[in-house]
Amino acid sequence: MSVWVRTALVLSATWLLAGCSGRQSALDPQGLQSEQIRQTLFVFLVVATIIWIAVVFVLSMGMLRRKREAAQPLGLHEEFEERSGRVILMLGLATTVVVLGLSVVSYAGQRTVFAKSENALTLKIIGHQWWWEVHYEGDSPDKTFATANEIRIPTGQPVKVELESADVIHSFWVPSLTGKMDLITGQKNELQFTAKKAGVYRGQCAEFCGLQHAHMAFAVIALPPDEFGRWRDHENQSASSPPDQLGRQGEALFRARGCALCHNISGTPAGGQMGPDLTHIGSRTTIAAGTLPNTPATLGAWIADPQHIKPGNLMPQMPLQSGELIAILHYLEQLK
Ligand code: HEC
Ligand SMILES: [Cu+2]
The missing domain is CATH 2.60.40.420 (Cupredoxins -  blue copper proteins)
Known part of the structure; x- marks a missing residue:
């Protein structure tokens, strides 16, 4: 391998890894739900890797250890057939057990990811080509206000987003906090997530929705609860009249x-x-x-x-x- 090819490989590997942290990454979870998703991914990855290595190992052995040609290639070898039959049966059973096991892991994970909490802060989000309309729903109408493209939430409290679309299908995705959910006209989808730490997390529309789909991002700003309360009280007020x-x-x-x-x-x-x-x-x-x-x-x-x-x-x-x-x-x- 030439020096150039090797350098290129090393460089591209660092790019790949550089994508794995920061404010928009499912591999660097900052929410309860994204943590669960990463854990599920990890279990699947480990099991699949072990199986892949085992398969490649057996395959290589089969290729390397060729048997001498039998005198009667078409003759039956009862003992051998019986042994293969048992091996195949065992492998079939093992496959079933692994698939069932992974289903249980996945199901248990979903119970966390889609868990509903009563005391959640409720936001209504409507997807538009190519921006996000956001409504904070308070317990009373005077606590209800609208904003766009930026969502502020308190840390440690579950946030419920009710998702709808004004035109085509969009998808709400904040990888650092939770998985994706579509926004569809005429249907209300729901997603809950909880940010563990204060910070700014980037969200992105994850369903191709036309020309400016790539420029349909948003920021989720998680604030300590008291700071969030102050922001909310301020945001709830009408616009200030211009002083000059x-x-x-x-x-x-x-x-x-x-x-x-x-x-x-x-x-x-x-x-x-x-x-x-x-x-x-x-x-x-x-x-x-x-x-x-x-x-x-x-x-x-x-x-x-x-x-x-x-x-x-x-x-x-x-x-x-x-x-x-x-x-x-x-x-x-x-x-x-
Ligand atoms: C025909 C409707 C229409 C008119 C008229 C219009 N806008 Fe807009 N404006 C939009 C839409 C739609 C967007 C969102 C564009 C996007 O991000 O894809 C927008 C976005 C904006 C934004 C960015 C808001 C944000 O949260 O990112 C500002 C600021 C703005 N408009 C100011 C103005 C001003 C000032 C005028 C008058 C000179 C104006 N607009 C006239 C439809 C309009
Ligand atoms: Cu979109």
Whole structure:
């Protein structure tokens, strides 16, 4: 093997391993459910590896230890036939036992993964081409609010997500916390998970849903319960009214230039439902479903030309004067 080939192999191995940790990995579980999934995977992997090695071993022995040709190749060898019959029977039984055993392991694992808890925090999530609509359902209507593309949850408490779709089939997947579940129009699917540690976990649509499927990501931010409570109380409030002249101009332009037809900003007349809720857009970490970090530069670039950043997405390029763009940007920035 040439040095180049060897180097390439070693390098590609490090890439493979580099994919196994961090904020989006089923092999680095941070939730009760993902831990169970990894454990099940591990048991299957070990059993399958042992069987594979045994099969390859027996096969190699058969190939290496050739028997001398018999005088009567077609004659019956009763003793040999009987022995083979017994071996085949044993192997058949062993296969059955292994398959049944793995079924039990898998079933037991699913009981953890799909366990339902009564005191779960409930979120309703609706998949859209190509973003995530998120509703926090409180015990009373005044505790119910909407956001998009970013889910904050408390650590240690089960979270129940009710999944639906507004258009095609999507799939909710946060590998570090739990397995996948589809979002389907007209059907409510449910998934529960519990984050053990505070952190930011990346989620991704896992069912091809059109042009911008790859840019349909989201962030799950797990916070300590008291911090989550503060965030929730804040998020539950309507948008703050702009404190300065430029902001007020931006708010008016948000309506005058058509943004309000598609976007909701609670506490203002903007009540559109076609696009993500922008009530607290200034405090979100990413924009356009995890496509870009949320900074004044990226937000401005998005409003100026969303089709350049995410070609084919359902927000049209709106004709804006540069002064108008600056005012709208300023307004959205302060919606913390
Ligand atoms: C025809 C409906 C429509 C109009 C009009 C519209 N948008 Fe959007 N907007 C969308 C959709 C749909 C998305 C989600 C795109 C995606 O991520 O795939 C979006 C995304 C956004 C986002 C990113 C939100 C997030 O959570 O990532 C911002 C900010 C935004 N729009 C601002 C504006 C502003 C400002 C205007 C007016 C100049 C405007 N939009 C006009 C439909 C619209
Ligand atoms: Cu999708």
